[in-house]
Every structure is written in C-alpha cells, then in structure tokens.
Amino acid sequence: MSNKQMKLGAFFNLPGHHVASWRHPRTEAHRTFDLEYLQDLARLAEQGKFDMIFFADVLGLRPSGNQAASALKLDPLIILASLASVTKHIGLTATLTTTYNEPYQVARKFAAIDHLSKGRAAWNVVTSANERESLLFGKPKHLEHARRYERADEFVEVVKKLWLSIEREAIVLDKEGGRILDVEKLHPLDFEGEWFKVQGLLDAPSTPQGHPVIVQAGSSEAGKELAAKTAEVIFTAWQTLEEAQTFYRDVKGRLAKYGRKPDDLKIMPGVFITVAKTEAEAIAKRKELNNYILPEVGLEYLSNFIGTDLTGYDVDAPLPEFAASEDKTNPQIRSNLIRALAEREGLTTIREVYEHIAGARGHREIVGTPGQIADQLEEWFLNEGADGFNIMPPTFPEGFRDIVELVIPELQRRGLFRTEYESTTLRGNLGLSVPAYPSRQEAPSALI
Numbered sequence: 238m239s240n241k242q243m244k245l246g247a248f249f250n251l252p253g254h255h256v257a258s259w260r261h262p263r264t265e266a267h268r269t270f271d272l273e274y275l276q277d278l279a280r281l282a283e284q285g286k287f288d289m290i291f292f293a294d295v296l297g298l299r300p301s302g303n304q305a306a307s308a309l310k311l312d313p314l315i316i317l318a319s320l321a322s323v324t325k326h327i328g329l330t331a332t333l334t335t336t337y338n339e340p341y342q343v344a345r346k347f348a349a350i351d352h353l354s355k356g357r358a359a360w361n362v363v364t365s366a367n368e369r370e371s372l373l374f375g376k377p378k379h380l381e382h383a384r385r386y387e388r389a390d391e392f393v394e395v396v397k398k399l400w401l402s403i404e405r406e407a408i409v410l411d412k413e414g415g416r417i418l419d420v421e422k423l424h425p426l427d428f429e430g431e432w433f434k435v436q437g438l439l440d441a442p443s444t445p446q447g448h449p450v451i452v453q454a455g456s457s458e459a460g461k462e463l464a465a466k467t468a469e470v471i472f473t474a475w476q477t478l479e480e481a482q483t484f485y486r487d488v489k490g491r492l493a494k495y496g497r498k499p500d501d502l503k504i505m506p507g508v509f510i511t512v513a514k515t516e517a518e519a520i521a522k523r524k525e526l527n528n529y530i531l532p533e534v535g536l537e538y539l540s541n542f543i544g545t546d547l548t549g550y551d552v553d554a555p556l557p558e559f560a561a562s563e564d565k566t567n568p569q570i571r572s573n574l575i576r577a578l579a580e581r582e583g584l585t586t587i588r589e590v591y592e593h594i595a596g597a598r599g600h601r602e603i604v605g606t607p608g609q610i611a612d613q614l615e616e617w618f619l620n621e622g623a624d625g626f627n628i629m630p631p632t633f634p635e636g637f638r639d640i641v642e643l644v645i646p647e648l649q650r651r652g653l654f655r656t657e658y659e660s661t662t663l664r665g666n667l668g669l670s671v672p673a674y675p676s677r678q679e680a681p682s683a684l685i
Contacts, residue, residue, distance in 0.1 A: 243618045243653050244503050244625030244667055246291045246330070246472070247282040251310070253632035254509055255596035256538050257529035264632045270311060272319055278633060279320040282327055285641035286655050288666050289328030289359060291472070291627060292316065293454075296334075297369035314346055321354035328663030330359035330452055335392040336385050337365060337374045340433060343392075344399035347449045348441045356445030356662035359470070360396075361452040362463075364389050386459035391430045393451065393467045398426050399439040400448035401674050408442055424675050446664040447671040456484060465491035469669050470503045472627050474600040476578055481506055481622035503624040503667055506617070507600035511631050512610055512643050519604045526631055527592045535591035542598060543572040552588040574599040596631050607647040615653060 252259045252266035259266040268274035282290050292313035300308040313331035320329055329350060333343050343360065351358035364385035365371075371379040380388065407422035428435045453460065453468035456475075464471045465488055475481040489499045511526075513519035530538075536547040545557065556579055575594060584590045596602065603610045617623045630637035648654035660666045 241618065241653070242655055243614070243623070243648070244288045244470075244505060245285075245654065246289045246505055246625070246627040247285070247287040247637070248291045248293070248507065248627045248629045249278065249633070250293060250629070251633055253596075253636060254598075254629040255526045255631040256534060256591075257526055257531075257595065258632045258636075260529040261526060261632050261635075263635045265634060269309070275316055276320060276323045278637065279324050279327065281634070281638060281641055283324050285645045286658060287327055287628075288625070289330045289663060290320065291330040291361065291452075292332060293361070294332035294334075294363075295367050295370075296337075296365075297367050297373055299369070314350065317350050317358065318353060321350065321357065324354075324357075326357075326658040326661060326666070328357045328359055328450065328666065329354055330361055330450075332361040332363055332454075334363050334365045334370070335389040336380060337370060337376075340392050340395035340435060341399060341439070344396045344439055345441070347396075348400060348439060348444055351444035351446065351449045352441065356664065358444070359450035359452050359663055361454060361472070362389060362393060362468070363454055382457070383459060386457075386463055388432045390463055390466070391432045393463070394430075395426070395428055395433050395435050397448065397451075397467070397672075398424070398428065398675070399435075401443050401672065402426060402438045403442040404674050405442045405444075422674075443674070446662040450663050450667065450669065461488050462491065464488055464502065465497070466495050468502060469664075470505060470667065473504065473506050474574060474598075475506050475622075476574065476581070476599075476601060478617055478620065478622050481617055482620065485621050485623065500668065501670070503669075505625045505627045506623050507597070507629055508614065508626045509597035509600055509602045509629040509631065510610055510640055510644065511596075511602075511604045511636070512607060512639050514606065514643070516605050516609065519606065522631070523604050527595060530592065530595055532588070535588065535595070538595070539575075539587065539591040542575055542594065547587060550587055552591075553586050555585055556587055556590055596629065600629060607643040610644050611647040611651060611653070614648070615651065618653065 251269045252264045258264050265274065279290055294313050298308035314333065317329040317331050347358050347360045368379040402424045404422035407419050409416055409419050423438060425438050426435050450469050451467055452470040452472065453464045454472040456473045471488065473484060475484060485504050488502065488504060492499060492502060511519050511523045513522055532552045535552060536550055540547045575590065578593065579590050582593065584593055603613050614626060628640060630640055645654065649656050658666055664671060
C-alpha cells in the first residue's frame, strides 16, 4: 500500500468524451443545458472525492448536421458559479484563453468564483489552438504559436498580481474608528510590458486560498516553460509511461530556476477510461460506442486533430501523410502523438485510427476491469509518470458513474486515493502552498 495519494480531475465534456457518445441510448445528451443535470453530475464527482471538475473550452467549432454535440455548450465559468452552491469540497476549473481576453476581466471573474466557492476555483490557461477563434473576435489572422505564448506569459503575470493586489487582511471594517481598509496592505499595479499596460487594484480582496489555482494544458516547448514558471497543475497527453516520464522529469526539472519545488506543480495526464466488472464487458462497451461513429464524422473528427482535411477519403484507405502547419512555430504535438500511436499500434487505415482516438483524442486509453485500470494508473503514478490524472469518461452519466462506483473504490482500497477530503479549498486538497503577497510597492496615490 502506497503512502502517496494521487490527484484526480473529473473532465466534464458533455454528453461524453467519445465522439459518438450522444448517439448512445443511455447518454442524456438532451440535458447538456440543464442546470439540475449539471449539478447532479457535480454531486456525483464530489461523492467520488475527485479533486476537481474540469471544463475545457474551445470556441469557433463548426457544428455539422451529424457532429454538433461537442460544439454546442454553455460558458463554463457561468456553470461553475452554479456548481459552487451545491458542492462543498470539490475544485471548480474552467478554461479561458489569454489570446482573446484581457487580464483584468479574467482576474475579476475567477476571483468571484473563488470567493463564492470559499476557495475552490481554478483557471485553465490556454492560448487558443483553434485558428477560427480569431474570426469570432474580429481578428483577421490568428496569432502564431510562439507569439500566443509570449502574450500568455505576460497575461498570467498581470492576473496573479491583480489577485494579490488587496490582501484579505486589508479589510478591517472598523465601524467605531470609521476605517474600512488598511492601505498598508494594498499592492497596486503599475505594470507595463509588451502586451499589457495595467494600473490599479482589483476590486476584491485575495481569496480564501490566496488566489485561484493556475492550471495549464500544453506540451510544447513554450507550454512546458510557461507551466514551469506559472502553473500549479498541468494537463497533458501521453500514450506510454516512457513518454510520460520524460515529460514529467523535464517539466519538474525546470521549476528550480523559478524558485519553485517539484511539489509546487502537479502533472495530471488525461486518461480515457471504459470500465466494467469483466474485461469482455468493457471491450464490448467500447466496441458498441465505436459502432455509432458515422464514417463522415470519423473523417471530420480525425481531420481536426491532424490538421489534414480527410473529407471524401475512403475510411478503409491507408492513413495519408499529415499536412505541415502554416505556422512554423507550431510544434503540432497532438498530430505527432496520433501518428506515433498509429505506428506503435499497427493502425493502417483511417477508420482504425479514428476509432482508436474516438474518445481519448491522443490521451491514454484504458479499457478493462477496475483492477486492470488501477494497475495502469498505479504504474504511472508510482514511477514518475504522473501526480494524478484527468479522468475522461466515455459517456455521461453512465460512463462517469461506472468510474465513480468501480474504479474509485479500487484506488481507495490500494491506499492510492483519499476516502475523505483533506481540506475545504482546492489548493489544500492538491497539497499546494498558499501564495505570498508581494512586498508593498510605492505607487502614485491615485492608484490606491
């Protein structure tokens, strides 16, 4: 039995992570916009003692007549506000891009969620991989990969300074003395960089956990460096233990130059799980979902991940060469992962490839019994492949409930996962330290 405790995220991608999940007869695809349904799922995640619920968000996806489910969704930050009221311990994580937002707006929104949830909010920092997002914001051209990360670096720095610009202890509310704030505990910004010029204070004090947890998703060189500098959790995608170990040691090894320790960053690869009481039943579940994939949907789905338009291809034809990205600074991590996966697994046709990634999207996939799944998670966890995992259910609610009722108890039995929450804050449950306030900077009185 291990003394280490893995961290687990519940990755909510409704109606399910499998591309054809919406067609499954027991998937409640019609309830994607139903508040009571979302709250029920959040309660189920908290019943399973997950560290956090995680909502990804990609804008500009083009819904088609037979593949619209993943493109239709609600603003995840609004969802988090509602989930805060029906949960007590589980973290609440949403994605907001640094490419098409402003630091003050992001700082203010997440600070509100963190206060309302009593310290359970987390911001997943992304830079918008989908080029079509630029058109939604009136930008004729998407920033290239390298420039997006330069902006993100400065963006996160400003947001963190805003979050800590008013200490919690600054609010004194001295009714007899007539004093609301201790101005010695204000840290107004006077920031000027290449991308942003920001002066002043956030209009809320720092939150119950200091500030929301910073999450980042990305495995490129720029992504790893940004994570080492700023992130407290990183979501990533790897297929083998060796790949995961290389990434884990690389990123952890970068922390020291930023004055950080290895435990200051939790690495949580995505894992797509199909579980049943017998291996044969789990395999049958996976096959059933794949049978719901229409060929044209499979072609479009794979096209989005490899950057090559497969429209009109014979699904049983060999996988073609992938097109090179026009953005020469883009390392195309995901398409390279899928190509390597196809070669390693001996997948020769387009159909075989899209069926293989239909739920995992390049992440690790495990199909089997609770014991088989726990064996593989334990191997990565105990051998510097992961600090935990972002769990990707094939369907909601059934596939997620299977994980809560079958996999979680097995991890608990092995002593790998909590049976009760350690804290009421996300930072506390993840074992992360509370950020320190900056030393007070002199600033023009107009900023205070």
